[in-house]
Amino acid sequence: MKKxxxxxxxxxxxxxxxxxxxxxxxxxxxxxxxxxxxxxxxEGERIxxxxxxxxxxxxxxxxxxxxxxxxxxxxxxxQGDCLHDFVGPLGIPTAVENVGRVxxxxxxxxxxxxxxxxxxxxxAGNQVDLIAGFKTKDIxxxxxxxxxxxxDLHVCTDDGTYGYHGFVTGKLEELIQSGVKYxxxxxxGPLLMMKFACKLTEKYDIPTTVSMNPIMIDGTGMCGCxxxxxxxxxxxxxxxxxxxxxxxxxxxxxxxxxxxYKDFEAKAKEKHLCRLKGGAN
Amino acid sequence: MPNMQMQKTPMPEQxxxxxxxxxxxxALGYTLEQAQNEARRCLNCKNKPCVSGCPVGIPIxxxxxxxxxxxxxAAYKLLSDANALPAISGRVCPQETQCEGKCVRGxxxxxxxxxxxxxxxxxxxxxxxxxxxETAPKNGHKCAVIGxxxxxxxxxxxxxxxxxxxxxxxxxxxxxxxxxYGIPEFRLPKAIVKREVANLEKMGVDVELNMVIGKVxxxxxxxxxxxxxxxxxxxxxxxxxxxxxxESLVGVYSANEYLTRINLMKAYKEDAPTPILHxxxxxxxxxxxVAMDAARCAKxxxxxxxxxxxxxxxxxxARAEEVHHAKEEGIVFDLLTNPVxxxxxxHNNVQSxxxxxxxxxxxxxxxxxxxxxxxxxxFKMEVDAVIMAxxxxxxxxxxxxxxxxxxxxxxxxxxxxxxxxxxxxxxAGGDAATGAATVILAMxxxxxxxxxxxxxxxxxx
Numbered sequence: 001m002k003k004x005x006x007x008x009x010x011x012x013x014x015x016x017x018x019x020x021x022x023x024x025x026x027x028x029x030x031x032x033x034x035x036x037x038x039x040x041x042x043e044g045e046r047i048x049x050x051x052x053x054x055x056x057x058x059x060x061x062x063x064x065x066x067x068x069x070x071x072x073x074x075x076x077x078x079q080g081d082c083l084h085d086f087v088g089p090l091g092i093p094t095a096v097e098n099v100g101r102v103x104x105x106x107x108x109x110x111x112x113x114x115x116x117x118x119x120x121x122x123x124a125g126n127q128v129d130l131i132a133g134f135k136t137k138d139i140x141x142x143x144x145x146x147x148x149x150x151x152d153l154h155v156c157t158d159d160g161t162y163g164y165h166g167f168v169t170g171k172l173e174e175l176i177q178s179g180v181k182y183x184x185x186x187x188x189g190p191l192l193m194m195k196f197a198c199k200l201t202e203k204y205d206i207p208t209t210v211s212m213n214p215i216m217i218d219g220t221g222m223c224g225c226x227x228x229x230x231x232x233x234x235x236x237x238x239x240x241x242x243x244x245x246x247x248x249x250x251x252x253x254x255x256x257x258x259x260x261y262k263d264f265e266a267k268a269k270e271k272h273l274c275r276l277k278g279g280a281n
Numbered sequence: 282m283p284n285m286q287m288q289k290t291p292m293p294e295q296x297x298x299x300x301x302x303x304x305x306x307x308a309l310g311y312t313l314e315q316a317q318n319e320a321r322r323c324l325n326c327k328n329k330p331c332v333s334g335c336p337v338g339i340p341i342x343x344x345x346x347x348x349x350x351x352x353x354x355a356a357y358k359l360l361s362d363a364n365a366l367p368a369i370s371g372r373v374c375p376q377e378t379q380c381e382g383k384c385v386r387g388x389x390x391x392x393x394x395x396x397x398x399x400x401x402x403x404x405x406x407x408x409x410x411x412x413x414x415e416t417a418p419k420n421g422h423k424c425a426v427i428g429x430x431x432x433x434x435x436x437x438x439x440x441x442x443x444x445x446x447x448x449x450x451x452x453x454x455x456x457x458x459x460x461x462y463g464i465p466e467f468r469l470p471k472a473i474v475k476r477e478v479a480n481l482e483k484m485g486v487d488v489e490l491n492m493v494i495g496k497v498x499x500x501x502x503x504x505x506x507x508x509x510x511x512x513x514x515x516x517x518x519x520x521x522x523x524x525x526x527x528e529s530l531v532g533v534y535s536a537n538e539y540l541t542r543i544n545l546m547k548a549y550k551e552d553a554p555t556p557i558l559h560x561x562x563x564x565x566x567x568x569x570x571v572a573m574d575a576a577r578c579a580k581x582x583x584x585x586x587x588x589x590x591x592x593x594x595x596x597x598x599a600r601a602e603e604v605h606h607a608k609e610e611g612i613v614f615d616l617l618t619n620p621v622x623x624x625x626x627x628h629n630n631v632q633s634x635x636x637x638x639x640x641x642x643x644x645x646x647x648x649x650x651x652x653x654x655x656x657x658x659x660f661k662m663e664v665d666a667v668i669m670a671x672x673x674x675x676x677x678x679x680x681x682x683x684x685x686x687x688x689x690x691x692x693x694x695x696x697x698x699x700x701x702x703x704x705x706x707x708x709a710g711g712d713a714a715t716g717a718a719t720v721i722l723a724m725x726x727x728x729x730x731x732x733x734x735x736x737x738x739x740x741x742x
Contacts, residue, residue, distance in 0.1 A: 025492075025497050025498065026497060029496065029497055039454055043547065043553065043554065044554055045546070045554040045555045046454075046546070046555075069554060070554050073554075084454070085454040085490070085491050086491060087452070087454070087491035087492075087493060087497075088493070088496065088497065089496055089497065090493065090496060217538060217541055217542065217546070217555075218452070218453065218462075218541065219493075220452050220493055220676070220678060221518065221519045221676045221678065222462075222516070222518070222519070222520075222537055222541070222676070223520065223535060223537045223538035223541050224519065224520040224522070224535035224537060224538055225534075225535075225538045227522075227529060228529070229529055234522060234524075234528070234529070236519065239519075239676070239678060250529075253529050253629070256530075256531055256628065256629035257529065257531055257629075259531070259628075260531045260532075260556075260558070261556040261558075264556040265556070268554065268556075
């Protein structure tokens with residue numbers, strides 16, 4: 001197999017794809033919670049993605065959502081194509097220890113990251129409730145894999161078309177109120193979801209780890225683009241994280257910073273779509 | 282008979298109001314005639330004070346004499362034997378504090394423009410396909426270099442020349458370190474960096490990209506792979522911030538981020554996939570070369586740019602030529618001024634920076650007069666971006682946890698002037714060992730370390 005070759009590609013939903021990339025050195029080292037950075041071509045943007053799984057034959061699996069021009073360009077590659085660059089594993093692995101009973105919350109694409117975290121915690125001897133939230137039934141991903149990676153899987157949909165009707169925070173509160181005592185919560189997903197999960201767990205005084213995904217360039221601490229405020233101190237998500245104590249993270253600041261290039265991204269996406277259309281005609 | 286003209290032969294450059302709108306190289310280089318005219322200003326002094334000012338020990342009067350004679354091939358041989366990256370150092374060295382600072386001609390006029398001549402010879406060689414890539418026969422020993430910046434590339438070149446098998450591990454997708462991500466195209470065209478790296482590859486150096494040492498491989502594992510000596514040249518590290526309110530607002534950049542987006546990711550180009558904010562008015566905080574680079578980039582992206590520096594002009598650490606070029610390009614210097622807070626609008630976008638005026642007090646530990654705030658002199662500057670160019674703190678990622686490897690109090694690798702560390706088979710140099718310094722000091726460290734690595738490996742046999 002060639003360096004950075006896409007060995008397997010799957011379409012999980014119309015918006016979400018999964019690729020397994022040949023990168024044996026990365027595969028040998030990557031642990032739950034770590035990420036890689038890839039580039040599609042010579043001019044490409046550096047795209048950080050959390051590692052979903054690795055295999056002994058040198059494959060690293062990542063899951064991406066087609067949210068902008070760069071991830072759309074990534075999705076145009078197929079099995080047998082090679083990425084231009086693939087670097088990792090970056091960041092500090094999730095602290096996996098046996099603490100007793102834990103809840104792992106995954107939101108949308110965040111379930112791809114919650115999956116290896118839940119699996120590692122489960123293998124470490126924890127009783128793991130994996131609470132996976134999606135907008136609607138059609139875009140539920142990785143259900144089988146998640147089910148085998150935890151003690152109990154609770155799928156939630158915002159619109160009630162499948163599983164629990166409501167947000168993951170609603171399900172978590174329901175479980176807490178039914179008498180379940182959690183020793184720790186892991187929340188992985190959209191910033192708003194993590195913010196509200198932390199508000200909830202703060203109320204019940206449950207230590208909570210979040211996996212942050214700010215804008216990043218190098219991923220090795222060189223640029224400081226991914227900085228966030230945690231407990232009043234500036235931290236770099238790429239080298240100090242991506243996991244942080246969720247009760248100390250200034251979410252509003254990250255939410256604003258992540259919108260820095262909103263206009264640029266919208267334009268780039270539009271241009272990319274135009275180009276695709278042009279090509280088809 | 283030497284040319285007794287008091288001033289340096291001027292080098293043609295793009296006009297200031299043209300170049301501050303493009304990213305093409307500012308200085309255009311000498312013609313042969315200009316170079317020979319300048320070369321003839323060298324007195325060929327017996328004691329060669331200039332050479333003592335050169336961190337890589339270039340035989341300066343020797344190569345300049347060859348330029349005067351018009352024997353450029355011989356000039357290039359002398360130059361490139363001593364310096365693996367002459368086209369680069371000729372462009373970015375602070376010559377005024379090194380070779381040219383010691384030049385006898387500088388006593389009564391301007392020194393010989395050694396840097397411009399170095400650049401001229403290196404560019405001539407490239408244009409004419411002349412290289413100096415001969416190496417000693419392979420000696421069968423393997424060395425690893427962490428980082429492909431000026432220290433790493435120089436060390437790799439020296440080792441390859443001695444016959445070693447050299448692998449350079451680079452974390453980024455492009456080699457060059459600060460030469461690629463930091464120094465802008467208009468000061469150091471990236472084609473030149475590529476060319477110098479290609480020359481090293483011709484010498485047999487293997488450059489492995491996308492390799493974050495400390496993560497994908499540890500130094501211990503590198504030794505297990507059969508490498509006998511490792512040179513740590515992983516660069517300066519983590520950008521510093523001021524710890525003032527508002528530093529995480531949208532529009533506050535570290536200079537590293539701003540420059541990386543522009544130089545490495547080409548965000549200044551129309552269709553680049555990596556974005557950068559195009560600001561109206563930018564404050565760049567700091568007075569070093571990095572601050573000048575960031576300011577001049579912001580200017581080229583269309584902003585009105587102010588350098589905010591807490592000391593006075595005399596203390597500006599940047600190269601004299603960079604300050605001169607920045608001023609010519611219309612960058613305003615707010616000296617003896619220091620930010621105290623940054624304010625944002627309702628969307629968290631930078632709206633202004635509040636600064637305080639400073640005055641110089643008693644000398645501090647660095648020997649420079651300490652800037653002291655003038656109470657009550659705060660004023661607000663309306664800006665939509667602030668770029669922090671304050672230096673860096675060490676990033677131990679590549680070497681943390683290496684058994685027996687000692688660090689300095691600040692967290693750099695502890696290394697002596699020969700590049701030796703507390704481990705006999707590990708060497709270090711450049712910013713990773715010294716904290717942020719210059720390209721040429723890093724090159725000097727790479728050269729010294731290569732000699733130490735050679736001595737170490739030979740001592741084992």
